[in-house]
Amino acid sequence: xxxxxxxxxVRWLFGLYISQSVKRNFYQINFNxxxxxxxxxxxxxxxxxxxxxxxxxxxxxxxxxxxxLHVMVLEATVKQWPFMRHLGAFSINPxxxxxxRSLTYAAGLLDDPDNLLLIFPQGKLYSNFINxxxxxxxxxxxxxxxxxxxxxxxxxxxxxxxxxxxPSVSLYLKAPAIPPGNINAVNDAYTRxxxxxxxxxxxxxx
Amino acid sequence: MIPHKRNAAIQxxxxxxxxxxxxxxxxxxxxxxxNIKRNHSILxxxxxxxxxxxxxxxxxxxxxxxRDFYIMMQEDHLESRKWLGYMGxxxxxxxxxxxxNSLNYAAGLLNEPRNLVTVFPQGALMSNHSEDIHIEKGIGHIIKKIKGDCxxxxxxxxxxxxxxxxxxxxxxxLDCGTNHNFDFEQLKSAISTHHRQALKEQVNVKH
Numbered sequence: 001x002x003x004x005x006x007x008x009x010v011r012w013l014f015g016l017y018i019s020q021s022v023k024r025n026f027y028q029i030n031f032n033x034x035x036x037x038x039x040x041x042x043x044x045x046x047x048x049x050x051x052x053x054x055x056x057x058x059x060x061x062x063x064x065x066x067x068x069l070h071v072m073v074l075e076a077t078v079k080q081w082p083f084m085r086h087l088g089a090f091s092i093n094p095x096x097x098x099x100x101r102s103l104t105y106a107a108g109l110l111d112d113p114d115n116l117l118l119i120f121p122q123g124k125l126y127s128n129f130i131n132x133x134x135x136x137x138x139x140x141x142x143x144x145x146x147x148x149x150x151x152x153x154x155x156x157x158x159x160x161x162x163x164x165x166x167p168s169v170s171l172y173l174k175a176p177a178i179p180p181g182n183i184n185a186v187n188d189a190y191t192r193x194x195x196x197x198x199x200x201x202x203x204x205x206x
Numbered sequence: 207m208i209p210h211k212r213n214a215a216i217q218x219x220x221x222x223x224x225x226x227x228x229x230x231x232x233x234x235x236x237x238x239x240x241n242i243k244r245n246h247s248i249l250x251x252x253x254x255x256x257x258x259x260x261x262x263x264x265x266x267x268x269x270x271x272x273r274d275f276y277i278m279m280q281e282d283h284l285e286s287r288k289w290l291g292y293m294g295x296x297x298x299x300x301x302x303x304x305x306x307n308s309l310n311y312a313a314g315l316l317n318e319p320r321n322l323v324t325v326f327p328q329g330a331l332m333s334n335h336s337e338d339i340h341i342e343k344g345i346g347h348i349i350k351k352i353k354g355d356c357x358x359x360x361x362x363x364x365x366x367x368x369x370x371x372x373x374x375x376x377x378x379x380l381d382c383g384t385n386h387n388f389d390f391e392q393l394k395s396a397i398s399t400h401h402r403q404a405l406k407e408q409v410n411v412k413h
Contacts, residue, residue: 025371050367125368127409129335159365159373161256162331165231167365167373198335206331 001098001105002078002091004070014086015062022052022059027164029056031171036065037151041110041117045139045190046155048120049128053157056169057118058087060155064173067116070109072102074124092138094123103138107145117150121190128159131198133191140183152178154190156197162206172197207308208284208297210276216292217275221268228258228265233370236411237266237361237377246357246384247316247323248273249349251341253362253401254326255334262363262375263324264293271359273322276315278308298344300329309344313351316385323348327397334365339401346390358382360397362404368413376411378404 005011022029036042042065046057054071061069068088075091078084092102109115123136156172176189228235242248248271252263260277267275276294284290284297298308315321325348327341339362349358361379368374380400382393 051369051371052367125413127411128366129364129405129408131409158335159367160334161258161365163257165257202333202336204333 001093001101002075002085002089003105004088004090005086007086010086011088014083015058018055018058018087019062022055025052025166026056026169027166028168029059029171030168031060031064031155032173033064034153034173034175036067037175038113040113041115041150042067042153043110043150044116044118044153044155045121045186046118047128047130047133047157047194048122048125049130049157050125050159052169053120054084054087054089054118056157056171057155060171061116061118065116065153068112068114069116069118070106071118072106072120088118094136094138099138100141103141104145106142110142110146110150121187131195133187133194135183135187135190137183139186143183143186152176152186152189154193156194158198158201160201160204162204170201172200207299207304207311208281208291209311210294210296211291212274212276212294213292214274217294220293221264221275224261224264225268228261231258231372233372233374235262235265235375235377237270238379239270240359240379240381242271242359243355243357243384245319246355247319247321247352249312249316249352249356249358249385250322250324251327251345251358251360251382251397252324253334253336253339254328254331255336255363256331256365258375259326259363260290260324262377266361266377267322267324271322274318274320275322275324276312277324278312278326305344306347309347310351312348313353316348316352316356317354319354334363337402337405339397341394341397343390345393346388349385349388349390349393352385356385358384358393360400362401364404364408366408366411366413374413376408378407 075093121135281297
């Protein structure tokens with residue numbers, strides 16, 4: 001298993017680079033402000049349709065959550081792009097026995113109120129036009145192993161161009177109250193939030 | 207209305223520029239093939255959700271549809287970028303009584319089999335995630351006024367990223383038949399069904 005890098009200077013430099021490249025490649029990153037619970041860790045669940053998702057959430061963390069971001073990434077991807085470690089990436093390999101170590105590590109991160117754990121619960125890249133978001137089982141194990149004292153934040157993200165050359169990303173954020181330890185309730189709440197966000201997104205006319 | 211000032215040499219250069227711009231900005235731009243009828247002009251209808259839509263229509267015309275390119279644009283847009291007139295841009299102002307002149311003008315261009323006219327039937331920029339495609343009545347007027355043979359082609363385009371830093375555009379083309387035995391309600395229903403089907407297929411595209 002690959003753990004996140006701990007060098008604060010390298011992390012700061014990479015953070016600067018990510019924010020710059022997000023600003024360079026996108027016209028706008030839109031999101032709604034939600035109250036962030038500083039007394040508990042944050043579990044950020046987001047849909048996964050692009051290579052940029054992690055970077056955009058990193059940028060969002062710098063603007064809104066301002067916590068220490070950790071993100072679960074497939075082992076092959078972290079090994080291909082080792083710099084991701086410095087952005088808070090740790091690895092998971094669903095085909096390996098090491099997987100339970102990654103899940104336990106992730107659950108442990110949720111005990112520290114300064115942490116933000118970003119997970120793309122779909123497990124791999126899907127189209128941005130999908131209607132049905134299905135979570136992989138790993139998230140349920142993380143939730144079950146954790147102490148349960150964290151804040152859920154759900155992010156539904158959509159790319160649009162409208163009248164600009166560069167695309168914009170709209171992130172719809174919500175902090176729902178979910179009964180502890182029930183992965184199906186989490187998946188249902190996310191799907192509901194995703195579809196409501198999509199409805200809002202499609203009402204935009206320029 | 208502002209008529210086009212299309213110049214074949216300038217447009218040829220412009221197509222090269224468009225090719226350069228889209229290759230630079232996008233990763234892949236796959237499209238499906240439809241049966242393109244010989245000796246027919248083409249009325250190209252597309253979903254309108256981005257600044258790039260006109261570029262893509264021009265690119266697809268150059269790469270695949272092989273006709274002289276014309277495009278119907280909002281009058282204020284064409285006024286602020288007058289050079290687009292040389293690329294085949296002509297104007298429409300939906301708030302003016304002249305709207306009918308623009309529609310007849312488009313129909314006149316489509317009498318020539320070597321021409322292609324691009325029209326955004328929604329009349330405004332809509333979200334790329336919209337499930338419904340609204341078709342303005344003017345489309346029916348254009349098609350009924352065409353005197354020659356014209357094929358109607360519609361495409362839904364969708365932007366995705368997947369594993370690339372650059373976005374990709376996926377085109378889903380539909381042959382909507384010709385201007386003969388044309389029925390506006392049937393066209394609306396065919397485009398609407400195709401768009402919903404394209405959204406379903408988009409979810410399963412290879413990447």
